[in-house]
Amino acid sequence: MVLAADIGIRTREVIGFQRETADTVTLTIEDPEARGFSPGQFCMLYAFGIGESAISISGDPSRPGVTEHTIREVGSVTKALSSLRPGDRVGVRGPYGVGWPMDAAIGGDLVVVAGGIGLAPLRPVIRQVLGARHRFRRVSVVIGSRSPSELLFRNEIHEWRGRFDLDVRVTVDAADASWMGPIGVVTVLIPRIDVDPAKTIGMVCGPEVMMRFAAAELERLGIGTDRIHVSLERNMQCAVGVCGHCQMGPYFVCKDGPVFPYSRVAPFMGVREV
Amino acid sequence: MCSNDVLRSHQFCKDADTDFVMHLVSCGPVERSWEAGRTILTSGETADRLHLIVDGDVSIGLHTPGGPPAVVQTLGAGDALGLSWLIPPYRWAFDASAVTPTRAITIDAAKLRAAMGEDPAFGYAVLSRLLIAMADRLQATRLQLLDLYGPRR
Amino acid sequence: MMVRVIEPGGLGRLVDALIEDGRTVIAPTLRDGSITLDESTSAAELPVGWGAELAPGRYRLVPDPEGRIFAAPVGPASVKRWRRPPTAEVWTGRRGEGGFSGGPPERSAPRLAYVGLRGCDLAARTLYDRAVGASGSDDFIVGVECTQPGATCFCVSMGTGPGISGGADLVVTEIVTPMHALVTRAFTKRGAELLERLGGRDPTVAEEDAAWSQVAEAARAMGNGMDPDQVAAALRIPSAEGWDDVAARCLACGNCTMVCPTCFCTSTVDHTSPDGSEATRVRLWDVCFTPGFSEVHGRPARASTASRYRQWITHKLSWWWDQYGASGCVGCGRCIVWCPVGIDIRKEAAAAIERAGAHV
Numbered sequence: 096m097v098l099a100a101d102i103g104i105r106t107r108e109v110i111g112f113q114r115e116t117a118d119t120v121t122l123t124i125e126d127p128e129a130r131g132f133s134p135g136q137f138c139m140l141y142a143f144g145i146g147e148s149a150i151s152i153s154g155d156p157s158r159p160g161v162t163e164h165t166i167r168e169v170g171s172v173t174k175a176l177s178s179l180r181p182g183d184r185v186g187v188r189g190p191y192g193v194g195w196p197m198d199a200a201i202g203g204d205l206v207v208v209a210g211g212i213g214l215a216p217l218r219p220v221i222r223q224v225l226g227a228r229h230r231f232r233r234v235s236v237v238i239g240s241r242s243p244s245e246l247l248f249r250n251e252i253h254e255w256r257g258r259f260d261l262d263v264r265v266t267v268d269a270a271d272a273s274w275m276g277p278i279g280v281v282t283v284l285i286p287r288i289d290v291d292p293a294k295t296i297g298m299v300c301g302p303e304v305m306m307r308f309a310a311a312e313l314e315r316l317g318i319g320t321d322r323i324h325v326s327l328e329r330n331m332q333c334a335v336g337v338c339g340h341c342q343m344g345p346y347f348v349c350k351d352g353p354v355f356p357y358s359r360v361a362p363f364m365g366v367r368e369v
Numbered sequence: 370m371c372s373n374d375v376l377r378s379h380q381f382c383k384d385a386d387t388d389f390v391m392h393l394v395s396c397g398p399v400e401r402s403w404e405a406g407r408t409i410l411t412s413g414e415t416a417d418r419l420h421l422i423v424d425g426d427v428s429i430g431l432h433t434p435g436g437p438p439a440v441v442q443t444l445g446a447g448d449a450l451g452l453s454w455l456i457p458p459y460r461w462a463f464d465a466s467a468v469t470p471t472r473a474i475t476i477d478a479a480k481l482r483a484a485m486g487e488d489p490a491f492g493y494a495v496l497s498r499l500l501i502a503m504a505d506r507l508q509a510t511r512l513q514l515l516d517l518y519g520p521r522r
Numbered sequence: 523m524m525v526r527v528i529e530p531g532g533l534g535r536l537v538d539a540l541i542e543d544g545r546t547v548i549a550p551t552l553r554d555g556s557i558t559l560d561e562s563t564s565a566a567e568l569p570v571g572w573g574a575e576l577a578p579g580r581y582r583l584v585p586d587p588e589g590r591i592f593a594a595p596v597g598p599a600s601v602k603r604w605r606r607p608p609t610a611e612v613w614t615g616r617r618g619e620g621g622f623s624g625g626p627p628e629r630s631a632p633r634l635a636y637v638g639l640r641g642c643d644l645a646a647r648t649l650y651d652r653a654v655g656a657s658g659s660d661d662f663i664v665g666v667e668c669t670q671p672g673a674t675c676f677c678v679s680m681g682t683g684p685g686i687s688g689g690a691d692l693v694v695t696e697i698v699t700p701m702h703a704l705v706t707r708a709f710t711k712r713g714a715e716l717l718e719r720l721g722g723r724d725p726t727v728a729e730e731d732a733a734w735s736q737v738a739e740a741a742r743a744m745g746n747g748m749d750p751d752q753v754a755a756a757l758r759i760p761s762a763e764g765w766d767d768v769a770a771r772c773l774a775c776g777n778c779t780m781v782c783p784t785c786f787c788t789s790t791v792d793h794t795s796p797d798g799s800e801a802t803r804v805r806l807w808d809v810c811f812t813p814g815f816s817e818v819h820g821r822p823a824r825a826s827t828a829s830r831y832r833q834w835i836t837h838k839l840s841w842w843w844d845q846y847g848a849s850g851c852v853g854c855g856r857c858i859v860w861c862p863v864g865i866d867i868r869k870e871a872a873a874a875i876e877r878a879g880a881h882v
Contacts, residue, residue, distance in 0.1 A: 272438060277468075
């Protein structure tokens with residue numbers, strides 16, 4: 096019996112490689128069918144003979160024909176994927192998942208809060224916003240990282256900071272004297288941003304603990320929890336909601352998410368080991 | 370001197386009644402400023418004032434032997450800088466420097482302690498606000514310690 | 523609707539007719555000390571005259587003095603074994619010029635016929651297909667109404683049996699009074715066509731009565747199960763407390779998951795040839811009781827046995843409603859029988875309801 100999960104892996108060529116940090120790289124992969132994607136979606140990338148891993152798409156939604164994936168080396172599959180170079184082949188399934196609510200953010204203020212590798216699935220949001228800047232009002236980007244050397248997309252962050260129509264704040268958990276920016280956890284930057292809470296959409300991505308505290312800070316600003324969105328991470332294998340691994344409460348993170356309104360998932364996130 | 374409006378609109382006085390603000394005013398708050406790179410407090414010296422940061426980034430760090438100062442945290446607008454002025458023997462535990470040009474409202478610690486002793490209701494109000502500020506900071510520091518973005522152990 | 527009475531020996535003609543039609547017949551067979559669904563090549567393999575005694579953590583074959591064909595309630599296997607086999611290759615590939623290529627293997631899908639599915643299993647088959655996104659099948663289904671529930675059966679409280687009123691081509695009710703016979707109803711056109719071929723005669727009033735009343739008696743005799751709505755509400759946002767008792771007993775062995783006809787979780791593992799030139803991806807049944815099941819970045823989200831048991835029962839009795847609009851439990855009782863330590867889902871559901879403050 097052929098099921099949705101048996102939809103084959105497509106073999107695609109890697110056409111670009113960029114090292115972001117000591118343990119993180121970005122691969123640019125051809126997308127000849129120009130399937131496109133929505134910010135927040137992910138693909139299952141397959142390293143021949145080793146396995147698949149769910150990797151967020153971190154590129155530009157308006158650039159058809161390629162997708163960028165930012166991969167952190169944490170296990171055997173991501174290690175194999177990180178060693179691919181232009182000309183190599185990689186298996187791709189996707190894109191999958193419910194992405195960030197870009198339509199809901201149009202016409203209002205937007206706050207993007209990214210922690211660590213959480214900036215990867217949020218970069219497409221910023222790129223899409225900048226591609227149609229007039230459609231949004233005030234846009235704040237708050238970025239936290241472990242240390243300056245572990246900041247992703249540094250050059251791009253510099254560009255964003257240079258713009259007058261974007262409020263970008265970056266903090267690191269620890270740094271040496273060469274770092275001239277703030278030091279501390281990303282959540283303390285949130286009370287400083289200037290948005291109209293009734294008209295603001297919040298998008299948060301990072302480790303689960305960080306997302307809970309960041310959502311709490313956004314809530315303290317007066318933004319309703321149904322307007323705060325988080326991107327959850329669980330063990331994703333089939334990516335279509337039939338293998339059961341990625342469940343968090345009643346939700347399949349792969350197909351009901353990975354992006355959820357915080358109001359929907361908060362009650363379950365509060366249960367230990369759910 | 371410091372205009373009452375600047376004091377009143379500081380985070381430390383959020384939702385405070387006039388009584389509270391006037392008590393602070395009676396301690397003679399002064400607006401100060403520092404250029405980027407200037408030292409605000411030095412660890413070991415007498416903790417004789419409370420700084421309420423109005424604007425700018427202030428780094429909290431420690432001077433370690435044989436190396437540059439290790440910065441552990443940055444405070445900013447709305448934060449209360451300094452707690453050791455309340456705790457004997459009233460000596461600063463850390464260094465603090467202005468990373469960017471910084472403005473703050475500075476209040477004499479001895480006068481503040483005296484006012485708190487004379488009027489326990491005011492003393493209670495000051496302690497409550499400091500406690501909330503410190504609880505937030507402790508939470509933030511704990512999150513920092515968790516090294517959330519670090520490699521999984 | 524067409525109803526015929528067939529003598530017990532006539533079942534053999536049914537099995538033969540299905541095999542003649544080119545189908546693989548899955549029916550109860552006697553193997554490994556239990557009566558369980560398996561491929562059957564003739565009616566001679568049916569477990570005539572055998573029943574079973576079921577209890578928490580216990581299964582015993584017992585002779586049936588009435589010589590029934592379908593005396594035993596469900597065995598460990600269920601339809602899911604054939605819908606999505608325990609292991610299946612889903613992708614094969616090889617390295618070649620400029621990379622690698624591959625695809626799903628060619629599959630030959632035999633045409634199946636199930637003879638002897640109980641009401642609970644019919645319901646489970648529909649639910650399983652819904653969960654895995656399967657649609658449409660050519661399977662020929664002969665259902666059997668239960669007249670002798672096991673002590674662990676609770677289909678009545680889950681609304682799945684013991685009577686069957688649809689979802690099958692033919693439904694057999696095996697009566698022993700006024701005589702041993704198979705009162706058989708056809709629910710589909712092809713069911714009626716096959717029933718016609720089997721011969722048989724119209725039932726007498728006494729026989730029709732017997733069919734109805736013996737099933738009704740089975741429903742009455744069945745013990746209390748659980749209140750599906752109350753437990754769904756009680757577990758929707760489960761507490762972290764109160765699971766220590768069951769966690770102390772649960773071995774996290776996963777038997778319950780393997781025998782449950784609606785549990786659908788799978789894992790995919792990768793194999794390569796020793797020289798790395800060929801790769802295969804194999805889909806296996808998996809259980810949420812393993813620590814690795816919920817692993818994210820090398821650490822399980824659910825590390826304790828308590829949290830894993832809670833996940834299994836909460837998903838099945840509560841979150842299935844959110845996901846598929848029905849309870850994941852059909853009341854077959856398999857998990858109770860095949861749990862090595864006899865954990866009883868009915869008791870755990872009642873305990874959860876009590877803890878949540880609802881009234882039973």
